Amino acid sequence: MSTDGAGDQRLDVARCGVYRAAAGPRRAPAPAGGLDLVSISLAGVASKDALLERFAAALAFPDWFGGNWDALEDCLGDLSWRADGPRVLVIDGFEALQAAARDDFRVLLDLLADVADHWSAQGCVFCVIFVDPGRRLGLRTWGDASA
Numbered sequence: 001m002s003t004d005g006a007g008d009q010r011l012d013v014a015r016c017g018v019y020r021a022a023a024g025p026r027r028a029p030a031p032a033g034g035l036d037l038v039s040i041s042l043a044g045v046a047s048k049d050a051l052l053e054r055f056a057a058a059l060a061f062p063d064w065f066g067g068n069w070d071a072l073e074d075c076l077g078d079l080s081w082r083a084d085g086p087r088v089l090v091i092d093g094f095e096a097l098q099a100a101a102r103d104d105f106r107v108l109l110d111l112l113a114d115v116a117d118h119w120s121a122q123g124c125v126f127c128v129i130f131v132d133p134g135r136r137l138g139l140r141t142w143g144d145a146s147a
Contacts, residue, residue, distance in 0.1 A: 011035070011086040011127065016120035018112045019142040020132035024090045034085040043093030046100035051108065069107060076115040076126075086125035094130055094137075109139075 024039065040058040045051050052067050059082065061075045079087065089112075098105045112128045119126035129142055 011088070011125050013120050013123055013125055016116040016126050018109060018116060018128045018130070018139055020130045020135065020137045020139040021142040022131075022133045022135075024092060024129070024131045034083050036079075036083050036085055036087045038087075038089050040089060040091045041093050042091060042097050044096060045093070046096045048101060048104040051097055051101075051104065069111060073111050073115060076112075077118050087119070087127070088125075089128045090131065091128065092131035094132075098136070109137075 038058050040054055042051065042054055045054055049067070052072055055061070055072060056065050056067070056075075059075070059079070062081055065071050065075055094105070097108075116126045116128065130137055130139065132139070135141075
């Protein structure tokens with residue numbers, strides 16, 4: 001996967017985690033087994049409920065999604081209804097949520113890190129990249145990720 005200003009990065013289990021990048025991916029090579037690349041726009045989202053709705057829509061969550069943090073973690077830790085292969089979530093437009101619901105935004109970051117750890121322990125790639133050209137988030141930069 002290549003991101004503007006971030007250089008080329010291989011997708012492997014060692015890179016599971018939550019990152020920031022100056023821009024979203026321009027291209028993503030399809031490794032053996034395909035790549036599940038999902039863009040989630042949080043533009044205009046200022047509440048937990050709206051955030052959960054955006055994730056549910058972008059990832060086509062099943063009907064049993066309960067619309068709460070536990071259900072989000074359960075769905076992200078399952079994803080059996082989606083294609084197999086490395087999974088990458090690219091999230092942009094987070095600023096309104098971060099400003100309006102700071103605690104919920106922190107819960108989201110912690111939850112995504114826990115899900116990445118879960119997938120890593122399973123030997124599966126799961127990466128989240130926040131598009132953050134202003135470097136507002138205290139996350140590792142995708143281009144700085146080490147294997």
